[in-house]
Amino acid sequence: MSTTESNSYYDNLENMTVTELIGNMNKEDKTVPLAVEKALPQIEALIEQIVPRMQAGGRLFYIGAGTSGRLGILDASECPPTYGVPFDMVIGIIAGGDKAIRKAVENAEDDRNQAWPDIQEFGFNQNDTVIGIAASGTTPYVIGGLTKARGEGLLTGCITCNSGTPVAQAAEYPVEAVVGPEFVTGSTRMKSGTAQKLVLNMISTSVMIKLGKVKGNKMVDMQLSNEKLVQRGTRMIMEATGIDADHAQQLLLTHGSVRAAVAHYERQK
Incomplete structure (x- = not known):
């Protein structure tokens, strides 16, 4: 059984007080940055490959399903206002299309052949990067997208929360942040989602800094939207x-x- 599907360290949650619930969740959340820390060499290796490609005109794609897809869209959508880059420089794609952002689309994540057509809607070039986001590391939509992108010569990476998964095998530069069992068994929107968000922060922020979008510690190209x-x-x-x-x-x-x-x-x- 994968780590993300393993039984929670806690049981009888319905009998816990609110104090106990949030205290135990917080205890588990504290372990997430430590798991990400172990993955820092993998994160660094991926970023070092992305930067020169984006300097040469490449873009960054995130693909995922469910929570993972939504986190990719969140990170991508915040790059233009924060760093003043074009809206299509960092692109988040979710299985099932934009309607899946708010409501799950049945079986969308199981379609191994759909991610590549979704990427092609934006066009692609040899300097582009595709990062597959999948807590389980087994999502067919992500595996298929990474496999096809890699076959077309694009740089591929991934963010997963299990070790030795098919998603990691499909990517050239996998990032594996293994956070352990979730507080609610299998609820990967919790610790796994937090780990993915931390890694995405590191990737996009580091890339934008290296692209010259920060001076000193200031967002000198941010959009004046409010x-x-x-x-x-x-x-x-x-x-x-x-x-x-x-x-x-x-x-x-x-x-x-x-x-x-x-x-x-x-x-x-």
Whole structure:
């Protein structure tokens, strides 16, 4: 039996108090970063392969089903506003299509042949990367997509929470964050989902930093999509230039990004 399907360390959950439930869940959650830490060499190896490909015009695809697919979509959808990159630079694809984001699509994850056509809807080139996300490591949709992508010469990686799985075997650069049994047996939206989110954070953030989308520790290309971000950008410009808030905000709104505003100011000095 796979680790993710193994019996929980806890039983008779229905008899626990709320204090006991959340305390035990928290106890289990504390083990997740340690599991991810053991996978850091695998994560590093994958990132080191992704960066030069994206510098050469490649894109990053995440494919998955259920929770895994939703986490990929979440990570991909946050890259454009955070780093100012095109919406199709990092792409999340879920088995069953966008309707599966909110409601499970029956048997979609069992279709081994559908992931590649889903990827092809966006076109592909030899610098693209496909990362399959599957807590179990056995999802046919993900296995099929990775197998086909690898056969077409794309870089392939995966994030799974079992060791030695078919998904890992299908990927050139597997990441295996083995978090152990879930608090509710088999509920991989819990510890496994948390581990996948942590790994996705590491991958996309590291890639964007290496692509020059962060200066110092600031998101200098973030989209100004709400007042909070305008205020954040204003503060960043003030810190970088020493000018007052009104001038900084004027520059930001005129030039559209912290990077462009600071560059304009420096040219005008």
